[in-house]
Amino acid sequence: MSGKTDGDQECLLEARSIGRQTSAGEWLIHQLSLQVFPGDRIAIVGPTGSGKSLFLRSLAMLDEIQEGEILFHNQHVNEKETPAYRSQVVYLQQRPVLVEGTVETNLKFALQFQINQEKAANVASILELLSSFEKPEGFLNRQSSALSGGEGQIVALLRALILAPQILLMDEPTSGLDPQTTRQFEQIIHKWLETSNKTPAFVWITHDHSQAERVASQIMTFPAGTLEAVLTSE
Structure with a gap:
């Protein structure tokens, strides 16, 4: 299934009939396709165990697929290009992994890698977003070990946005x-989508159908893997 069909837009990410198997040959996900275009807001919903997370990890190229192919800007991504791909297609997991140290240390963590060093200028603008969470300036000096689960997820989100992903x-x-x-x-x-000069997109797994309708313009339903536009009252 595809996102936007504007002929003037280049597809950012395309999964073509991908599938993952167990070591015994059982299909965990099978024949799933998706196109992501600039500005797409895609939510994935479905019951636990339907393959949503497996599909997302495959899109992030974190797990090997046994069938199909994944293209970025209409090109296959070889092994040497994987770090660059992951700096543009950023995966935010359900339980964020934070490094030892302060919040600020965590926000700047990915900038230590050569592929991301030119993105250091993004830190100041992302730190401004902390005010949206009503966090005091001293929050940057909090130790990651002292954060609640929700605070840790906020830090993980801001850390991802510093990379200015597509x-x-x-x-x-x-x-x-x-x-x-x-x-x-x-x-x-939504502010990130509106203010970025890259016209980025997201794919968001949620168990909450009302959230999917709030945040997304299209909803992909598992296990069938069908993609439909979100109906609005306009």
């Missing part, structure tokens, strides 16, 4: 957040 892949990113912080998280994502 596509953000999110696996249940608000599952550990209270309703107020969840809405703030959603607002940050």
